[in-house]
Amino acid sequence: MAGGIQLSRLAAVGGYSALSAAAGVASSKPSAAATEGASKQTNLCTAVNDALHIALDANPRALVFGEDVSFGGVFRCTVGLKERFGAARCFNTPLSEQGIVGFGIGAAALGCTAIAEIQFADYIYPAYDQIVNEASKYRYRSGGAFNCGGLTVRAPYGAVGHGGHYHSQSPEAVFTHVPGIKVVMPSGPYEAKGLLLAAIRDPNPVVFFEAKMQYRTVVEDVPKGDFELPLGVARVAREGSDITLVGWGQQVGVLERAAAEVSEADSISCEVIDLRTLIPWDRAAVEASVSKTGRVLVSHEAPVTSGFGAEVVAAMSARCFLRLEAPPARVCGYDTPFPLVFEPLYLPTQQRVVDAIRATCNF
Amino acid sequence: MQRSCFLINLHSAARGQLRAPAQSPWRTAGRAARGALHVAAAEKKQKLMWEALREAVDEEMEADPTVCLMGEDVGHYGGSYKVSYDLHKKYGDLRLLDTPICENGFMGMGIGAAMTGLRVIIEGMNMGFLLLAYNQISNNAGMLHYTSGGQYKVPVVIRGPGGVGRQLGAEHSQRLESYFQSIPGVQLVACSTVANAKALLKSAIRSDNPIIFFEHVLLYNVKGETIDGYCQPLEKAELVRAGRDVTILCYSRMRYVVMQAVQQLEKQGFDPEVIDLISLKPFDMKTISDSVKKTKNVIIVEECMKTGGIGASLSSVINESLFDYLDHQVIRLSSQDVPTAYAFELEAATIVQPEQVIEAVHKVVGAPVPA
Numbered sequence: 099m100a101g102g103i104q105l106s107r108l109a110a111v112g113g114y115s116a117l118s119a120a121a122g123v124a125s126s127k128p129s130a131a132a133t134e135g136a137s138k139q140t141n142l143c144t145a146v147n148d149a150l151h152i153a154l155d156a157n158p159r160a161l162v163f164g165e166d167v168s169f170g171g172v173f174r175c176t177v178g179l180k181e182r183f184g185a186a187r188c189f190n191t192p193l194s195e196q197g198i199v200g201f202g203i204g205a206a207a208l209g210c211t212a213i214a215e216i217q218f219a220d221y222i223y224p225a226y227d228q229i230v231n232e233a234s235k236y237r238y239r240s241g242g243a244f245n246c247g248g249l250t251v252r253a254p255y256g257a258v259g260h261g262g263h264y265h266s267q268s269p270e271a272v273f274t275h276v277p278g279i280k281v282v283m284p285s286g287p288y289e290a291k292g293l294l295l296a297a298i299r300d301p302n303p304v305v306f307f308e309a310k311m312q313y314r315t316v317v318e319d320v321p322k323g324d325f326e327l328p329l330g331v332a333r334v335a336r337e338g339s340d341i342t343l344v345g346w347g348q349q350v351g352v353l354e355r356a357a358a359e360v361s362e363a364d365s366i367s368c369e370v371i372d373l374r375t376l377i378p379w380d381r382a383a384v385e386a387s388v389s390k391t392g393r394v395l396v397s398h399e400a401p402v403t404s405g406f407g408a409e410v411v412a413a414m415s416a417r418c419f420l421r422l423e424a425p426p427a428r429v430c431g432y433d434t435p436f437p438l439v440f441e442p443l444y445l446p447t448q449q450r451v452v453d454a455i456r457a458t459c460n461f
Numbered sequence: 462m463q464r465s466c467f468l469i470n471l472h473s474a475a476r477g478q479l480r481a482p483a484q485s486p487w488r489t490a491g492r493a494a495r496g497a498l499h500v501a502a503a504e505k506k507q508k509l510m511w512e513a514l515r516e517a518v519d520e521e522m523e524a525d526p527t528v529c530l531m532g533e534d535v536g537h538y539g540g541s542y543k544v545s546y547d548l549h550k551k552y553g554d555l556r557l558l559d560t561p562i563c564e565n566g567f568m569g570m571g572i573g574a575a576m577t578g579l580r581v582i583i584e585g586m587n588m589g590f591l592l593l594a595y596n597q598i599s600n601n602a603g604m605l606h607y608t609s610g611g612q613y614k615v616p617v618v619i620r621g622p623g624g625v626g627r628q629l630g631a632e633h634s635q636r637l638e639s640y641f642q643s644i645p646g647v648q649l650v651a652c653s654t655v656a657n658a659k660a661l662l663k664s665a666i667r668s669d670n671p672i673i674f675f676e677h678v679l680l681y682n683v684k685g686e687t688i689d690g691y692c693q694p695l696e697k698a699e700l701v702r703a704g705r706d707v708t709i710l711c712y713s714r715m716r717y718v719v720m721q722a723v724q725q726l727e728k729q730g731f732d733p734e735v736i737d738l739i740s741l742k743p744f745d746m747k748t749i750s751d752s753v754k755k756t757k758n759v760i761i762v763e764e765c766m767k768t769g770g771i772g773a774s775l776s777s778v779i780n781e782s783l784f785d786y787l788d789h790q791v792i793r794l795s796s797q798d799v800p801t802a803y804a805f806e807l808e809a810a811t812i813v814q815p816e817q818v819i820e821a822v823h824k825v826v827g828a829p830v831p832a
Binding site for chain 1: 565590639772790799
C-alpha cells in the first residue's frame with residue numbers, strides 16, 4: 099500500500115509532462131520546431147503569472163486583487179505585478195472572500211477588468227452568494243443595461259497530496275448550475291495561459307480553477323507572447339476509437355496515462371477529451387466522440403453525486419442512447435469530505451480509471 | 462384510541478357510510494344532522510401545509526426540550542410563512558430565536574449549537590438566502606461529523622421556502638437542491654403534501670444528520686390531512702400512482718404539475734407510474750429501480766435548472782445501473798438555464814408545464830391512437 103501511494107504521487111509529479119512531450123499524443127499545442135524561440139519551458143504558476151502580466155500590460159483598467167497577492171501570492175502567481183504596475187493595480191484585500199468578489203463585481207460593473215484571486219477554491223463558498231445571486235444575474239436582471247463581464251475569479255483547486263478537507267476541494271460542480279457565468283479549468287500550463295487570457299477578455303464573469311498541484315510540478319512548452327485559446331471548445335487530447343474518456347483540469351493527465359496503459363496492455367484505443375470549459379461545455383465535441391466510440395467514461399476529483407460528470411453522462415446517455423454499447427461510467431471522488439490520510443484511496447487514480455475502462459469495454 | 466376511532470369513522474362517513482361510535486354524542490341526533498356534523502368535522506380535519514409544518518415543530522419542541530428554531534422573524538412575527546406562528550408565546554424567545562439578517566452568522570450559530578447538544582431547526586426566509594451560508598453548510602455542517610471521527614454530530618434541519626413562486630424575481634425563485642446535492646455529509650429531503658410535510662419534518666428533527674428540508678413557496682396553502690404521530694422515513698420515495706407505461710420521477714411542486722398532466726393522460730389511455738422522490742439525497746434507488754425495471758421508460762420532472770440539476774444526477778445513476786432495462790433515453794424536463802424572469806409570461810415559460818409532461822409521455826410511450 100505504501101509503495102502504491104508513493105508510486106502514484108511520483109507519477110503525478112513527473113508523468114504529465116513526460117507523457118505529453120514524449121508519447122506523441124495528439125494535441126492542439128504548437129510543436130516546438132514551429133515556434134522555436136517563441137516558447138519556453140514553463141510551469142503552471144509562471145504561465146498564469148505571464149498571462150496576468152500580459153493582461154495588465156494590454157489593458158490599463160485591469161486590476162489584480164486578493165489575499166496576499168501584493169507580495170507575489172502564496173503560490174507565486176502574482177509575482178512582479180505590483181512592482182511593474184503599481185499598488186493601485188495589484189493590491190491586497192482583507193480576509194473576506196465575499197468582499198473580494200463583491201468588490202470585483204462592483205469594479206467590473208464600472209468598466210474595470212477585475213481579476214480576483216481566491217486563495218484556495220475551498221474558501222470560495224463565502225463568495226458563493228455574490229457569484230450566484232449577483233455576478234451571474236447582473237446582465238440579465240438589468241436587461242443588459244449593466245454587466246460585470248470584466249470579472250474573472252481565479253482559484254487554485256484540487257488534490258495536492260496533503261491538503262485535507264479545506265485545501266483540496268474541487269467545487270466546480272456547484273458553479274455549473276449557474277446560468278450567467280462561465281467556468282474554465284485548464285489541464286496544464288499551456289492551456290492555462292491561453293484560457294486565462296481568453297477568460298479575462300471574455301465579456302462574461304468567469305470562474306477559473308487552476309490545479310494547484312501543477313503549479314510547480316508540471317512543466318511544458320508555453321508560448322512567450324500573447325495568445326488565447328477559445329472558451330467553450332473542448333480539446334481532443336488523444337484520438338481513439340474504443341472509448342471516450344472525458345475530463346478537465348489535472349484529471350486529464352490521469353486519463354492520458356490510463357489511456358497509454360490500456361493501449362499497451364489491452365490494445366484498447368481511448369479517445370481523451372479535455373473539456374476545458376464546463377459552462378458552456380462543448381457538448382457537440384463529446385457527442386461526436388461518443389458517437390464514434392460507443393462508450394463514455396467521465397472522471398473528476400469532485401464527489402461523484404451531482405458532480406459535473408453527472409451532467410455529461412446524462413446528456414450523452416440521452417443524445418447517444420442508441421449508440422451506447424455499455425453503461426456510461428463515472429470514476430470520481432467518493433461522497434465524503436476530502437480526506438487527509440485516505441486521499442490516495444479517495445482519488446480517481448489511474449488504476450481506478452484503468453479498471454473502469456476495462457469493465458466498460460468488456461461489458 | 463378513542464380519538465383515532467372517531468377519526469376513522471369520520472373517514473368512512475366521508476365516503477358515505479355513517480357509523481357513529483358507541484359513545485358518540487351524535488347517536489341520538491337525526492341522520493341529516495349527523496351527516497352535517499360529520500362533514501363539518503371532516504372539513505376541520507383538513508389543514509394547510511404551513512399548519513402541518515407548524516404542528517410538527519410544536520410537537521417536537523414539546524416532546525424534546527433541546528429542540529429549538531432560529532431564523533429571521535421566526536419568533537415574534539411568527540415566521541414569514543407562519544410556520545412558527547405564536548410558538549414564541551409557548552416556548553419563549555430563546556427557543557424561538559429571532560436572528561439578525563445574517564445567514565452565514567446564524568447558520569454557524571445553529572451548527573455550533575447542534576454540536577453542543579441542541580437539536581436546531583434553522584429557517585431561511587427564502588432558500589435563496591441560504592447561499593450566503595453555503596460555506597457553513599458545506600464546510601461545517603456537512604463535514605464536522607467526519608472530521609471529528611464521529612465525536613460531533615450535527616443534528617440540524619435547515620428549512621425554508623424555495624422554488625419558483627409568482628413573480629418573485631430571480632433572487633427569490635431559486636431552486637437550491639442542485640447546488641446542495643454535491644455536498645458530502647448532508648441529506649436532502651423535499652416535502653410535497655400536507656401529510657408528508659408534517660411526517661417528514663418530524664423525522665428530520667429527530668434525525669442526527671444535517672438535513673436540508675425543501676419546502677415550496679406555492680405549497681404552503683395546499684390543503685390536506687395529516688396522520689397523527691407518524692414520522693415518515695426520510696430516505697423513501699412515495700408511490701403516487703402505480704402504472705405500467707412510464708416512470709415519472711418528480712418532487713415538490715412538480716408532483717402537482719405531473720398529476721395535472723396525468724388527468725389528461727389517463728383520458729388518452731396512458732398508464733403512467735408517478736413517483737415522488739422525497740429523498741433527493743440519497744435517492745431511493747430500490748423504489749426507483751423496481752419501477753424502471755417494470756416500465757422501461759423514465760421521465761424526470763424537476764423544477765431546478767437542467768444543467769447539473771437533480772435530474773442530471775438521477776439520470777446518470779439510472780443509466781449506469783439500469784442500462785439494459787431502458788427502452789428509451791431518460792428524458793429530463795427541467796427549468797430553463799436562465800435566472801427566473803419577473804414577467805409572468807416569461808416566468809411561466811421557464812418552468813415545466815403540464816403540457817410538456819404530456820408531450821414527453823407521448824414521445825416516450827407513443828402518441829395516443831386516434832379513436
